[in-house]
Every structure is written in structure tokens, then in C-alpha cells.
Amino acid sequence: MAGYLGWGMIEEGWRKGPWTAEEDKLLIEYVGLHGDGRWNSVARFAGLRRNGKSCRLRWVNYLRPDLKRGQITPHEENIILELHARWGNRWSTIAQSLPGRTDNEIKNYWRTHFKKKGKAASEHAEKSKTRILRQQQLQLQKQQLQQQQQNQIDMKNIMSLLDESEHRAQVRQEMVSMYSNSSEEQCLLSSMLNSEETLNDDILWGGLWNLDDNHANMDATCATSKPSLPSLLTPFY
DNA sequence: AAAGGAACCAACCGCTGCTAG
DNA sequence: TCTAGCAGCGGTTGGTTCCTT
Numbered sequence: 513m514a515g516y517l518g519w520g521m522i523e524e525g526w527r528k529g530p531w532t533a534e535e536d537k538l539l540i541e542y543v544g545l546h547g548d549g550r551w552n553s554v555a556r557f558a559g560l561r562r563n564g565k566s567c568r569l570r571w572v573n574y575l576r577p578d579l580k581r582g583q584i585t586p587h588e589e590n591i592i593l594e595l596h597a598r599w600g601n602r603w604s605t606i607a608q609s610l611p612g613r614t615d616n617e618i619k620n621y622w623r624t625h626f627k628k629k630g631k632a633a634s635e636h637a638e639k640s641k642t643r644i645l646r647q648q649q650l651q652l653q654k655q656q657l658q659q660q661q662q663n664q665i666d667m668k669n670i671m672s673l674l675d676e677s678e679h680r681a682q683v684r685q686e687m688v689s690m691y692s693n694s695s696e697e698q699c700l701l702s703s704m705l706n707s708e709e710t711l712n713d714d715i716l717w718g719g720l721w722n723l724d725d726n727h728a729n730m731d732a733t734c735a736t737s738k739p740s741l742p743s744l745l746t747p748f749y
Numbered sequence: 750a751a752a753g754g755a756a757c758c759a760a761c762c763g764c765t766g767c768t769a770g
Numbered sequence: 771t772c773t774a775g776c777a778g779c780g781g782t783t784g785g786t787t788c789c790t791t
Contacts, residue, residue, distance in 0.1 A: 530759075530785085552776070568777070569760065604779060619780075620758055 527561040531570050535560055539567060540575055573616045580612025584621050592618055593626070 527535075542558035548571055551564030560567065584592070588610055595606040603615035603622075610618065 528761075549777085564776075565762090565778095566760075572778090573759075601780065615779075616759080623781095624756055624758090 525561065526563045526566070528566070531562075531574075535562065536570070536575060539571060543571060543575075569616075573614045578612055579614065584613070584617075588613065589621075589625075592622065596622065596626075 538558050538560050539554070542554055542560075546554075548554075548568075551568040553564075554560070554567045555562055555564045558567075562570075591609060592606060595609055599605050601619075603619045607613055607615040607618050
């Protein structure tokens with residue numbers, strides 16, 4: 513069954529080697545009509561003597577219309593280095609962060625530009641890891657700060673609703689004592705409790721429910737004492 | 750100008766995981 | 771539950787182009 517051998521050979525009825533313009537045209541036409549996927553069907557019905565794997569590879573790596581041509585930019589190179597430091601040789605994962613670039617392209621680029629540089633690349637990778645960790649820490653701190661601010665706003669809203677609750681006086685006192693470590697915080701809360709006038713019991717008790725969750729989820733560092741306002745960091749969802 | 754090596758890139762291979770029967 | 775078929779992934783190969791001597 514095998515035909516002639518060599519580059520561009522036919523083996524077991526399938527052609528191998530470089531694709532011709534005619535084959536590309538057939539594949540593009542077929543995918544345009546029927547969409548990609550079902551690569552064995554493509555191979556069978558598009559009039560190509562290529563197996564499904566070969567068709568898929570040609571489409572994904574070369575014919576796809578959204579592919580970006582041209583050299584890898586320094587910015588893309590940095591992204592590759594960063595992501596390789598994070599994920600290793602997970603080329604397809606890395607490629608997802610570089611629109612228009614294929615895993616094969618990134619893999620080839622890495623091999624030619626960084627693999628041989630060994631030490632330099634690994635040093636860069638180490639630096640990248642350190643930088644990524646630092647960025648993650650900063651991001652976490654930022655998120656915590658934002659959450660803290662949001663929680664203060666939420667607390668204020670809840671307190672304003674409390675004002676109109678038929679149990680407001682009792683609950684207010686409970687809240688002040690529960691969530692305040694210092695006399696300053698107690699003053700702040702008391703003033704907040706007395707300043708707003710809105711009513712929505714659903715929101716109110718929903719919010720208090722979340723506050724209870726926050727309280728329950730509080731980590732060990734906070735668990736030893738009453739939670740101060742800034743410690744109410746857990747999200748309201 | 751020619752030869753040799755390096756770099757680049759398209760394509761293949763083997764393996765893995767998923768899914769339908 | 772098992773199995774076959776398939777898609778996708780990472781590693782590798784080999785042809786071509788570019789650069790250096």
C-alpha cells in the first residue's frame with residue numbers, strides 16, 4: 513500500500529511532508545464550509561490525502577485566519593519568559609496568553625532563543641519567579657485594601673439600615689461591642705449608626721448574615737480577639 | 750565566492766486524556 | 771466498566787535560510 517518514500521512521501525495512503533498550495537486551498541475551503549474539528553472527516557472528505565492529525569496541525573499552526581505573522585516582539589518575549597517561569601513547558605497554556613501565536617511557534621522560539629542559553633535563561637526564570645511572587649503579594653495586598661474599604665462602606669450601609677429597624681437599638685449596641693476593639697472605633701460606629709436613615713430589612717439581615725460568616729471565617733491571627741473594623745476583610749459573597 | 754555552522758520553522762511522532770458506544 | 775477513536779499536547783526531526791569565516 514505504501515507508495516514512494518522520502519520527503520513528501522505517501523505512506524499507507526497518506527501523504528507526508530510539506531503542504532502544497534493546492535492542499536492548503538482545499539483545507540481552507542473545507543474548514544470554511546464545515547468548521548474545524550472532526551479532523552479525520554476533514555481528511556476523508558476534503559479531497560486531501562493527509563491524515564487528520566496532519567490537517568489539524570496545518571490548520572492550527574499555519575492556516576488559521578487569526579494567526580499573527582512576523583517576529584516575536586520584545587513584549588511577547590517577556591510574556592513568554594514570565595509564563596515559562598510560571599508554567600514550564602506548557603506551551604499551549606502559554607500560547608493562550610499570546611493571541612495569534614501558536615504553541616509550536618512559542619516552543620520553537622523558546623528552543624532557539626533560550627534553551628541553549630541555559631544558565632542565562634534559568635537565571636532569568638528565577639528572577640521572573642521572584643518578580644511574579646512579589647507582584648502576587650502586592651496584588652493580594654491591594655485586593656485586601658480594596659476589600660477593607662468596601663467592607664467599611666458596606667458596614668456603613670448596614671448601620672444606616674439598622675437605624676430604621678425595629679430592633680435597631682438593641683442590635684446597634686451589639687454590633688458596636690462586637691466589631692470594635694477600641695473606644696475610637698466604638699465612637700466611629702456609634703456616629704455611623706446615628707447618621708443614616710434608610711430601611712431595608714432584607715439587605716440588612718443579609719448583610720449581617722455575611723458579617724457572621726466573616727466572623728466565622730476569620731483566620732487565626734484575628735481569632736484571638738474581637739475583630740476590629742479593618743479585620744473584616746472577607747468578601748460579602 | 751564558497752563552505753560550514755547556527756538559527757529558524759514546518760511537520761511528524763508518541764503519548765495522554767476525554768468521550769461515546 | 772471497558773474499549774476504541776479522536777483531539778490535543780510536548781518532544782523531536784529534518785529541510786531551508788542566514789550568517790560568519
